[in-house]
Amino acid sequence: MDKNNALIDLNGIIKTYHVGTVDVHALRGVDLLIQNKEYISIMGPSGSGKSTLMNIIGCLDTPTSGIYKLESELVHEMDDNKLAEIRNRKIGFVFQTFNLLPRASALHNVELPLIYSGVSSSERRLRAEEALEKVGLSDRKDHKPNELSGGQRQRVAIARALVNRPSLILADEPTGNLDSKTGEEIMEIFGRLNKAGNTIILVTHERYVAENANRIVHIHDGNIAKDEILVRN
Amino acid sequence: MISFLIKLWENILIALRALAENKMRSVLTTVGIIIGVLTVVSVASIIAGLNAGFSDQISNLGSNTLYIQKYPWVAKGDWEEYRNRPNITMREVEYIQKNLQVDALVAPSTATRRELKYKDDSLKDIIIRSATINTPQIDAITVDNGRFFTHHEINHKQNKVVIGFEIKDKLFKEIDPIGKKIRIGNTSFTVIGVLEKRGSIFGHSLDSEVYIPVESLFKNFGFHRSIDIVIKINDITKVNQIKDKLQFLMRVVRKLKPNEKNNFSLNQQEMLMETYNNLTNGLYTAAMGIGALSLLVGGIGIMNIMLVSVAERKREIGIRKALGATRGIISFQFIVESIIICSLGGLIAIFFSFLLSLVIDKITPFPSTVPLWSVLMGLGFSSFVGIFFGIYPAMKAARMEPIECLHFE
Ligand SMILES: Nc1ncnc2c1ncn2[C@@H]1O[C@H](COP(=O)(O)OP(=O)(O)O)[C@@H](O)[C@H]1O
Ligand SMILES: [Mg+2]
Numbered sequence: 059m060d061k062n063n064a065l066i067d068l069n070g071i072i073k074t075y076h077v078g079t080v081d082v083h084a085l086r087g088v089d090l091l092i093q094n095k096e097y098i099s100i101m102g103p104s105g106s107g108k109s110t111l112m113n114i115i116g117c118l119d120t121p122t123s124g125i126y127k128l129e130s131e132l133v134h135e136m137d138d139n140k141l142a143e144i145r146n147r148k149i150g151f152v153f154q155t156f157n158l159l160p161r162a163s164a165l166h167n168v169e170l171p172l173i174y175s176g177v178s179s180s181e182r183r184l185r186a187e188e189a190l191e192k193v194g195l196s197d198r199k200d201h202k203p204n205e206l207s208g209g210q211r212q213r214v215a216i217a218r219a220l221v222n223r224p225s226l227i228l229a230d231e232p233t234g235n236l237d238s239k240t241g242e243e244i245m246e247i248f249g250r251l252n253k254a255g256n257t258i259i260l261v262t263h264e265r266y267v268a269e270n271a272n273r274i275v276h277i278h279d280g281n282i283a284k285d286e287i288l289v290r291n
Numbered sequence: 292m293i294s295f296l297i298k299l300w301e302n303i304l305i306a307l308r309a310l311a312e313n314k315m316r317s318v319l320t321t322v323g324i325i326i327g328v329l330t331v332v333s334v335a336s337i338i339a340g341l342n343a344g345f346s347d348q349i350s351n352l353g354s355n356t357l358y359i360q361k362y363p364w365v366a367k368g369d370w371e372e373y374r375n376r377p378n379i380t381m382r383e384v385e386y387i388q389k390n391l392q393v394d395a396l397v398a399p400s401t402a403t404r405r406e407l408k409y410k411d412d413s414l415k416d417i418i419i420r421s422a423t424i425n426t427p428q429i430d431a432i433t434v435d436n437g438r439f440f441t442h443h444e445i446n447h448k449q450n451k452v453v454i455g456f457e458i459k460d461k462l463f464k465e466i467d468p469i470g471k472k473i474r475i476g477n478t479s480f481t482v483i484g485v486l487e488k489r490g491s492i493f494g495h496s497l498d499s500e501v502y503i504p505v506e507s508l509f510k511n512f513g514f515h516r517s518i519d520i521v522i523k524i525n526d527i528t529k530v531n532q533i534k535d536k537l538q539f540l541m542r543v544v545r546k547l548k549p550n551e552k553n554n555f556s557l558n559q560q561e562m563l564m565e566t567y568n569n570l571t572n573g574l575y576t577a578a579m580g581i582g583a584l585s586l587l588v589g590g591i592g593i594m595n596i597m598l599v600s601v602a603e604r605k606r607e608i609g610i611r612k613a614l615g616a617t618r619g620i621i622s623f624q625f626i627v628e629s630i631i632i633c634s635l636g637g638l639i640a641i642f643f644s645f646l647l648s649l650v651i652d653k654i655t656p657f658p659s660t661v662p663l664w665s666v667l668m669g670l671g672f673s674s675f676v677g678i679f680f681g682i683y684p685a686m687k688a689a690r691m692e693p694i695e696c697l698h699f700e
Contacts, residue, residue, distance in 0.1 A: 118613055119694045139617050145693075146615020157610050157697065161312055173301050174615040218614070 064127070065225060065257055066092040066115060071124035073110050073280075084110040085121070086280035092259065094225075097252040099260045099268035102277035108261045109230055111277065115259065116149050116228045117141045129225060146174050150219025152229035156211045158203040164190065164214045165199040171222040189217035193247055209240035216247055226257040233267060245270045299627070302620075306628035309600070310635075320596045321636030323589025324676060327582045328640035328669040329647075332661065334578030335668070336648045338571050340659035354560050355527050356429070359387070359520040359537060363556035365566050376554045377545070378517035381509075386544045387520055393533055396523040398425040399505050403512045407501070408474040409462040414499075417458065419475060419512070421505035429523045432502075437469045437484030440504055444483075448506040453484040457498040475503070478511045494656040534559075586672060589636065590680035597629050597684035608688055609696025622689035629681025630674050637673030641666050 061067060073085040084107045092098060100108050113119035114126065117133060126133040128148065136144065150171075151157075158167045168186040177185070190199050193213040203211050212232055219227050229248065233241030249270060252258050260271055268274045269288065276284040310317045362373050384399040391397060401421045407414040426432070427439050434453065444451055452473065459468050468482045480503060489497040509516075524533055534557060541555050601608070608621060616624075644661050651659040 113694050116613075118697070119692075139619070142612065142615050142617040145613060151613050153697070157606070157613070159607060159610060161308065170611070171614045174611075174617075174620065222615075 061091060062130075063093070064091045065094045065096075065129060066090065067125075067127040067130075068115075069125040069127075071111070071114060071121045071126065073107070073114065073119070074122045083280050085114075087124070088277075088280075088282055090275065090282065092226075092257070095252070095255055095257055096273060097248070097258045097260075097271045098273045098275060099262060099271035100275050100277055101262055101265070101268040102283075103263055106277050107280040108263070108277055112228055112230050112259070112261050115226075116151055117144045118151075142174075146171055147222060148225040150222070150224040150227040152212070152215050152219050152227065152232045154231040154234040156203070156208075156215050156235075158211060158214055158218075160203050163200050163202060164195060164206065164217075167203070167214055168199075168218045168221050171218065175222060185221055186217070189221040190214070192220060192251075193217045207240075208236050209243055212236065212240075212244050213247065216244070216251075220251070220256070226259060227251065228259050228261075230261045231263070232260070233262070241267070302624045302627040303631065305624055306631045309604075309628055310631060316596060317632050317635070320592050321589070321632055321639065323585050323592050324633050324636030324673050325589075325640045325643070327585030327589055327676075328637045328673055329643050330578050330585060331582035331672065332641055332644040332665045332669045333647050334574055334582075335665035336644060336659055336661040337651060337657075338574060339662045339665075340648070340651065340657045341567075341571065343658050343660070355524045355530070356560065357522040357524065357530070357534060357537065358556075358558040359522070359541060360556050360558055361517040363562075364558045365562050373556075378515070379520060379555060381505075381518065383541070383544050384518060384520050387522075387537065387540055390540050391522070391533070391536060393529065393536070394525045395533060396425045396429055396521075396525075398423045398429050398521050398523075400426075400429075400519040400521045401505065401508065401516055403508065403516070405476040405512065406474075407458065407462065409471065412462050414458065414461060417475075418500040419508060420500055420502045421508045421518075422453070422502040423505055425523075426502065429521050432489065433487045434484040435487040436467075437482070439484055440502075445504045445506070448504060448510050450478055450480045450507055450511070451483045451503065452480040453486060453502045454482055455486050455496075455498040455500045456488045457496055458501060459485045461499075475501070476512065530559075582672075586676050589633075590676040593629055593633060593676065594680040594684060596632075597625060597681055598687070600628070601625065601684050601688040604688075605691065605696045605699040608691055609693050609699065612691075612693035613697060618689035622685035625685035625688050626678060626681045629685070630677035633673040633677030634670060637670045640673075641669050644669070 068088055068090040071085050071088040072083075075082040075084055088111060100111060102108050110119070114121050117128075117136075120134060124134070128144065133141075133144070145151075159170070165183070165186050168189050169182050172182040172185060187196065187199060190196055193216050195210060195213050195217065198206060198210060198214075203214070206214065216227075216232075219229075227248075232248075233244055236244060245267065248258055248260065258271070260268070262268050272288055274284075274286045274288065275282055276286065359379065361376050361379060366373070381399060384397070388397045399421060403419050404416050405419050407417045420426075422440055423445055424440070424442055427434075435456065436459075437453070439453055440451065443449075452475065454462075454468065454473075462468070462473065463471070468485060471482050472479050473482060474480070486498070491497060522533070522537065524530055538553065538557060542553065545554065547554065611621060641661070644665075648659045648661050651657065
């Protein structure tokens with residue numbers, strides 16, 4: 059694999075939580091290369107460290123030790139403001155619990171990343187509407203999250219992740235709170251987005267969800283157990 | 292700069308959203324701020340009103356006028372002592388007039404209240420003032436129609452009268468009053484002049500007074516009264532020198548021994564001014580104290596509510612951080628929110644100040660206005676409280692770890 063042009067280059071990533079006097083080893087030295095436009099699943103049982111890894115990749119959390127390069131930039135050396143900028147411009151997050159602002163409209167939720175990158179309000183509106191259109195929610199833009207179904211909420215979250223044209227989209231168990239049919243619809247959107255050129259990293263503990271991707275990284279007890287390339291026909 | 296303005300605007304919108312969601316709580320929190328700002332602004336406008344109504348009128352008395360009187364304007368001793376002082380007599384007035392020998396006008400001044408009658412019309416309780424030849428200059432009055440008293444009329448205690456503008460309007464209407472006879476009490480007086488309009492002081496119209504020769508007043512309405520001696524000085528730089536001389540002359544004419552206290556008072560506008568200033572300064576200080584205390588209490592309330600708000604909205608903070616909000620933006624958002632709550636309180640308070648001022652203006656004789664500077668000060672104070680007490684909660688919000696916030700339920 060091409061290490062120089064890698065989108066993500068993780069090297070010996072260790073994350074240890076200290077809970078009281080006990081050390082919890084969430085990640086025990088993860089090495090991982092991810093290229094642009096990949097669609098990759100991180101799969102493993104509950105508690106294996108998937109979310110921890112995801113949060114580190116998404117710059118929401120910092121590793122205890124190890125080197126993380128995102129587009130050749132050393133993330134672990136960045137200060138707080140730089141990390142905020144990376145999260146804003148390079149990363150789009152999709153959470154299991156949606157994490158929408160409950161009292162804001164779908165449109166406003168989608169606009170948020172653009173607010174933080176200083177886009178003018180007229181352009182913001184345009185781009186947010188465009189993003190909502192991509193996930194098929196144009197007709198729900200003025201609805202508040204509690205007026206939307208779970209699947210619709212997750213689509214708002216995906217629109218929000220897309221809107222600032224990030225380098226990668228991270229989705230942590232995006233179908234975990236949805237019924238299987240709605241989950242499938244969401245997975246379809248991710249498939250479409252990847253075909254359109256978006257890099258997607260998906261966390262799941264279910265094989266059939268993971269199989270939507272082109273590559274599955276199996277994680278076990280804080281270690282990568284297997285890196286599996288899926289061959290499509 | 293532009294992007295800063297956009298951010299500011301966005302934050303104001305975000306803050307307004309958050310406040311709208313917690314209307315009741317926001318209003319309750321602002322009570323302290325409202326009380327604080329209301330106190331400060333109201334007292335400021337009351338004093339502004341007093342200044343317009345009172346201070347100006349005091350200064351109308353003129354800083355170049357001295358009064359020798361039985362009673363002091365600002366009492367420092369007990370009233371028993373003052374009451375036991377001898378009355379000031381015409382003999383003393385004349386002694387001062389003869390011996391002062393400086394460039395000053397001296398006149399006795401006394402007054403009584405009597406009923407005025409012309410044919411079937413009568414006016415009750417009209418102030419009858421004493422006049423001498425110097426009175427027009429000292430009281431700053433001019434005759435509009437007719438003339439003032441001559442030396443002869445004054446010296447011969449003639450029953451003649453110069454009437455105020457309103458008296459003429461009420462008793463004579465369209466008739467020319469000159470030469471007509473009116474009754475003051477039980478005595479008939481001939482009108483020889485009508486004064487020009489003078490206006491009013493503390494709601495009392497100066498135009499509803501009349502003047503008669505001083506001796507005529509004694510003769511008709513009784514000798515047993517203390518006279519004020521009014522001294523109008525032309526050269527203001529000599530005030531202190533003249534005061535000393537007046538005191539000396541009064542002590543001489545009253546044959547006071549060196550160890551005896553003055554048994555008269557030398558009054559001057561300055562004394563009233565001083566008392567007035569002490570009073571308003573006291574009011575200001577009290578208002579500032581109450582205002583500051585309420586603002587402090589209000590500020591602590593704001594801080595508390597903001598801390599609760601930060602704790603409750605941990606997840607929101609996490610979401611915003613995950614989407615790229617920096618620490619600066621997060622703290623800015625909460626500071627703006629805090630400022631808006633406080634300024635809202637300030638605005639409500641200013642609204643009530645205007646109401647209060649309107650009420651005072653209507654039901655008291657003092658004009659009351661809300662001065663612009665007090666409005667600005669009120670808004671300034673409340674914004675300052677918003678910033679000051681918003682900083683700690685805002686910093687707290689800004690420092691939270693995004694991942695921890697997102698795990699918050
Ligand atoms: N904030 C935390 N403090 C302490 N332990 C944590 C924390 N977050 C995760 N862990 C622990 O780290 C391990 C990995 O957690 P996580 O990455 O959430 O697993 P997964 O997402 O695969 O279910 C678990 O044992 C979990 O209990
Ligand atoms: Mg997880």
